Amino acid sequence: MFPAGHANSHPLIRKLESIAPLSDDERQAIVTLPMTIRDLNADQDIIRDQDRPSQCCLIIEGFACRYKVLPGGKRQIFSFHTPGDIPDLQSLHLQVMDHSLGTLVRSKVGFIPHETVQEFIRAHPRIGDIFWRDTLIDAAIFREWVANIGRREAYERIAHLFCELFMRLRAIGLNDGNSFPMPITQSELADATGLSTVHVNRTMQDLRASGLIKTTKKGVVTILDWEALQKAAEFDPTYLHLQKRAA
Amino acid sequence: MPRFFFDTTLNNVTEPDREGVELHDAKTARQEAVRATAEMAKDLAHRSPEQDITIQVRDEAGERVGTVRLTLRIDA
Structure with a gap:
């Protein structure tokens, strides 16, 4: 179970409230949702392609990604996941994993048995609806990634990814003003x-030289000119379907 | 892993790489330079159809590891 008294900081509550409102009862139900919490190292697989998981995994702290390694050894990263995400929610209905899920940095994850998730959704059908909404937004993010990777130039493409991560992290309160954690190496950025890696490195230098962003070695990105970054990225946040939080 | 630097020259304007990228070995660095050259050409193709792109790869000691050159020309 999640430590008591953490209703406001429970990552799943923060995440779900970024896309839909929750009632007090629903918030309480999330806080008491039983899960087994584990600390994982960086670059550790949570589930692998072809596995048949019997539980879902909630990212509590850290960063994870969905990925696939092609037969030639090249890796494609499909999506980045931040606290509050349940990146393998699909395993409730799709028995065999068609990709892998792994951590990018040291992370804390909560494992919730499928049966528990199913009972939870039956007891709180509106949360089931919000999970469905989240799954649809997940698909919307994939559509945007297809357009991004398929049609945007490197400069716009990387700028777009920064805009997306900033909006998503801000929605769950993990930003510090215009700064946000992005503990992703250039090689991972290249795979995403x-x-x-060389072109990513060069493009990052260009983005910094244009005065749009600043980065630290510890993986903190600061957006120096949000308007200009969005313009450079052709960024339209509609696809994230974020809901303004009640103050 | 050793660090390699990729100085890029686009149509006679050189941008030195001040950061470098950590890569397995010199062979990987040359392969990465080929990929990066092709990617830059693809990005630039619809802005200006004719391009001269050169990436010079050097190691941490400043020794030349290899040079990749790509010239795009339209013969009409």
Whole structure:
């Protein structure tokens, strides 16, 4: 179970409230949702392609990604996941994993048995609806990634990814003003954007030289000019379907 | 892993790489330079159809590891 008294900081509550309102009862139900919490190292697989998981995994702290390694050894990262995400929610209905899920940095994850999730959804059908909404938004993010990787140039493409991560992290309160944690190496960024590490590195230098962003070695990105970054990325946040939080 | 630097010259304007990228070995660095050259050409193709792109790869000691050159020309 999640430590008591953490209703406001429970990552699943923060995440779900970023896309739909929750009632007090629903918030309480989430806080008491039983899960087994584990600390994982960086670059550790949570589930692998072809596995048949019997539980779902909630990211509590850290960063994870969905990925696939092609037969030639090249890796494609499909999506990045932040606290409050349940990246393998699909395993409730799709028995065999068609990709892998792994951590990018040291992370804390909560494992919830499928049966528990199913009972939870039956007891709180509106949360089931919100999970469905989240799954649809997940698909919307994939559509945007297809357009991004398929049609945008490296500069716009990487700028777009920064805009997306900033909006998503801000929605769950993990930003610090215009700064946000992005503990993703250039090689991982290359695997996510379908570019070579060298081109990613060069493009990052261009983005910094244009005064759009600042980065630290510890993986903190600061957006120096949000308007200009969005313009450079052709970024329209509609696809994230974020809901404004009640103050 | 050793660090390699990729100085890029686009139509006679050189941008030195001040950061470098950590890669397995010199062979990987040359392969990465080929990929990066092709990606830059793809990005630039619809802005200007004719391009001269050169990436010079050097190691941490400043020794030349290899040079990749790509020229795009339209013969009409």
